[in-house]
Amino acid sequence: xxxxxxxxxxxxxxxxxxxxxxxxxxxxxxxxxxxxxxxxxxxxxxxxxxxxxxxxxxxxxxxxxxxxxxxxxxxxxxxxxxxxxxxxxxxxxxxxxxxxxxxxxxxxxxxxxxxxxxxxxxxxxxxxxxxxxxxxxxxxxxxxxxxxxxx
Amino acid sequence: xxxxxxxxxxxxxxxxxxxxxxxxxxxxxxxxxxxxxxxxxxxxxxxxxxxxxxxxxxxxxxxxxxxxxxxxxxxxxxxxxxxxxxxxxxxxxxxxxxxxxxxxxxxxxxxxxxxxxxxxxxxxxxxxxxxxxxxxxxxxxxxxxxxxxxxxxxxxxxxxxxxxxxxxxxxxxxxxxxxxxxxxxxxxxxxxxxxxxxxxxxxxxxxxxxxxxxxxxxxxxxxxxxxxxxxxxxxxxxxxxxxxxxxxxxxxxxxxxxxxxxxxxxxxxxxxxxxxxxxxxxxxxxxxxx
Numbered sequence: 254x255x256x257x258x259x260x261x262x263x264x265x266x267x268x269x270x271x272x273x274x275x276x277x278x279x280x281x282x283x284x285x286x287x288x289x290x291x292x293x294x295x296x297x298x299x300x301x302x303x304x305x306x307x308x309x310x311x312x313x314x315x316x317x318x319x320x321x322x323x324x325x326x327x328x329x330x331x332x333x334x335x336x337x338x339x340x341x342x343x344x345x346x347x348x349x350x351x352x353x354x355x356x357x358x359x360x361x362x363x364x365x366x367x368x369x370x371x372x373x374x375x376x377x378x379x380x381x382x383x384x385x386x387x388x389x390x391x392x393x394x395x396x397x398x399x400x401x402x403x404x
Numbered sequence: 405x406x407x408x409x410x411x412x413x414x415x416x417x418x419x420x421x422x423x424x425x426x427x428x429x430x431x432x433x434x435x436x437x438x439x440x441x442x443x444x445x446x447x448x449x450x451x452x453x454x455x456x457x458x459x460x461x462x463x464x465x466x467x468x469x470x471x472x473x474x475x476x477x478x479x480x481x482x483x484x485x486x487x488x489x490x491x492x493x494x495x496x497x498x499x500x501x502x503x504x505x506x507x508x509x510x511x512x513x514x515x516x517x518x519x520x521x522x523x524x525x526x527x528x529x530x531x532x533x534x535x536x537x538x539x540x541x542x543x544x545x546x547x548x549x550x551x552x553x554x555x556x557x558x559x560x561x562x563x564x565x566x567x568x569x570x571x572x573x574x575x576x577x578x579x580x581x582x583x584x585x586x587x588x589x590x591x592x593x594x595x596x597x598x599x600x601x602x603x604x605x606x607x608x609x610x611x612x613x614x615x616x617x618x619x620x621x622x623x624x625x626x627x628x629x630x631x632x633x634x635x636x637x638x639x640x641x642x643x644x645x646x647x648x649x650x651x652x653x654x655x656x657x658x659x660x661x662x663x664x665x666x667x668x669x670x671x672x673x674x675x676x677x678x679x680x681x682x683x684x685x686x687x688x689x690x691x692x693x694x
Contacts (some may be wrong), residue, residue: 292655293653295654296651296653296654296655296656297653297654298654299650299654299656300650300652300653300654301654303648303650303654303656304648307648309647309648345624347619347623347624391649391656391662392659392662394656395649395656395657395658395659395660395661395662396658396659398624398656398657398658398659399623399624399658399659399660400623400624401624402624402658403619403624403625404616404619404624404625404626404627404658
């Protein structure tokens with residue numbers, strides 16, 4: 254029985270290994286498209302939150318909660334798209350996004366952490382919490398765009 | 405000279421940053437008008453530390469430039485740490501001539517080449533507003549500049565090359581809206597301080613007025629504000645961007661412009677934003693820098 258389990262686990266591990274490693278890395282141009290797609294969707298779900306948090310649109314706690322949760326997932330997606338292989342691809346990413354990897358990663362981590370706080374406040378239906386956190390998220394977006402994206 | 409009529413400040417939906425929540429509401433109408441002028445001129449950005457709960461206008465903001473780092477001074481009416489001992493004449497001289505009360509030259513990191521042309525009425529109102537601020541004892545910090553650029557007396561030479569005092573004069577060939585926009589963009593807004601490229605001495609390249617800077621070695625460049633680039637945006641998109649710092653797609657602008665949006669453009673009346681846009685659209689188109 255134990256042996257069967259061992260074989261089964263090893264087989265499953267092997268299968269997973271195949272799933273993640275044996276498949277070739279996506280092509281650089283596709284990686285760029287994918288990270289841009291994640292960014293585009295971040296914009297899509299961020300826009301309404303920004304409108305509501307700044308009082309331009311009536312506040313809708315349900316919509317904010319849904320969007321912030323989407324953002325929490327989306328905020329994790331762009332980063333592996335900045336793979337070394339994409340360095341020469343045409344995009345607005347500045348060379349520093351690759352040459353200052355530590356700083357880049359630090360901002361990306363901070364952005365995810367700030368969005369996670371936004372998500373928590375949004376799901377707790379705390380309008381004040383969302384409004385307080387909204388600026389911190391915007392700052393991490395803007396800070397990164399200043400340092401790592403061409404105009 | 406007849407001042408360009410200041411438009412009535414319109415409340416914008418954006419909540420004021422923590423730094424702005426100071427003192428009692430302004431009762432003096434001149435100070436209230438001055439508050440709007442201070443927003444239009446973006447004084448807060450350089451004269452307030454970049455941290456949570458910083459005291460508004462108490463100075464400390466680092467402005468990094470190729471010549472070194474400048475620190476915005478305290479402009480609250482504190483007698484020792486701020487400008488409490490100044491007279492209105494001192495204030496006018498600072499803005500109009502780029503001179504300290506003791507006669508020394510200000511480095512042009514303080515955008516007096518733009519502010520010099522402010523209208524009399526706006527200058528008086530701005531002074532009234534600064535006088536009404538709660539005094540802060542926050543001490544100023546010395547600038548940290550590279551050699552030669554730290555020699556204040558050399559600024560005299562720079563001014564001889566690049567600084568022309570004088571008042572803003574509306575161009576009679578243009579309508580009042582475009583003239584108002586010119587005043588907001590070039591005098592109060594000092595947009596060209598970043599959106600006009602500079603030469604190696606830090607002087608503006610006037611032939612490329614507001615044409616932006618190319619992607620640099622360590623930054624992403626600055627947008628071209630002439631119709632070459634702006635024609636890609638309609639008025640509603642531009643207005644929305646200036647009010648929110650974001651495109652309709654939810655794309656967030658960089659932090660530097662984001663700050664300008666929150667301190668300045670989001671606080672301007674719809675009419676003033678429309679004037680700025682009308683002025684920019686009337687500029688001669690200049691091709692993007694290569």
